[in-house]
Amino acid sequence: DIQLTQSPPFLSASVGDRVTLTCRASQGIRSSLAWYQQKSGKAPNLLIYGASTLQSGVPSRFSGSGSGTEFTLTITNLQPEDFATYYCQHLNSYPRTFGQGTKVEIK
Amino acid sequence: QVQLVESGGGVVQPGRSLRLACEASGFKFTSFSIHWVRQAPGKGLEWLSVISYDGRNKYYADSVKGRFMISRDNSKNTLYLEMTSLRADDTAVYHCAREGRFGELDYWGLGTLVIVSS
Numbered sequence: 001d002i003q004l005t006q007s008p009p010f011l012s013a014s015v016g017d018r019v020t021l022t023c024r025a026s027q028g029i030r031s032s033l034a035w036y037q038q039k040s041g042k043a044p045n046l047l048i049y050g051a052s053t054l055q056s057g058v059p060s061r062f063s064g065s066g067s068g069t070e071f072t073l074t075i076t077n078l079q080p081e082d083f084a085t086y087y088c089q090h091l092n093s094y095p096r097t098f099g100q101g102t103k104v105e106i107k
Numbered sequence: 108q109v110q111l112v113e114s115g116g117g118v119v120q121p122g123r124s125l126r127l128a129c130e131a132s133g134f135k136f137t138s139f140s141i142h143w144v145r146q147a148p149g150k151g152l153e154w155l156s157v158i159s160y161d162g163r164n165k166y167y168a169d170s171v172k173g174r175f176m177i178s179r180d181n182s183k184n185t186l187y188l189e190m191t192s193l194r195a196d197d198t199a200v201y202h203c204a205r206e207g208r209f210g211e212l213d214y215w216g217l218g219t220l221v222i223v224s225s
Binding site: 001032034036038042043044045046049050053055085087089091094095096097098099100101 | 142144151152153154157166167168169202204207209210211212213215216217218
């Protein structure tokens, strides 16, 4: 099974900051990766798929990059509504595992 | 608009069974694979299972293989998760989610809470 490791587990940042979250896969998964945002008590929301394709309706301050085993989610000009937990998920095979998440908190 | 609404959660004793349902609307249900994902209290997301658009192909996480069974009734636009031999660590919010063109989970239900406790 493919394992995904997200870093850091927690990140403190301020409004207006640029933050980068990392997701590493235990084996190559080409560009078969998605990123989700989850706010407390809510269902996850798809941000990015195919490692870098922005889901319709998602603000352009979110961007994704990477392929193979290393992927990043970057949020530029962090907004108050962006404080949440972010998960990566590989789409390469089954089981479709998630990373353990990165919680972005207000500094 | 696309909607997925889960139901069937509740409090159940260890070792017992429970069936969850996910009713879909706003899209052509018969064209999409649908997944189950759960989240234990204070924990991350755990992928559980998927069923193909026609019900022929099913996959499971090791943690539920042999205990949970996914199915669908395309005439009712409804997905099911039959859960047996429930354990305390099955306590979680269970979400259904639609799979998009590239495998991503593009729409999610709000979830239904299952508590396994004596």
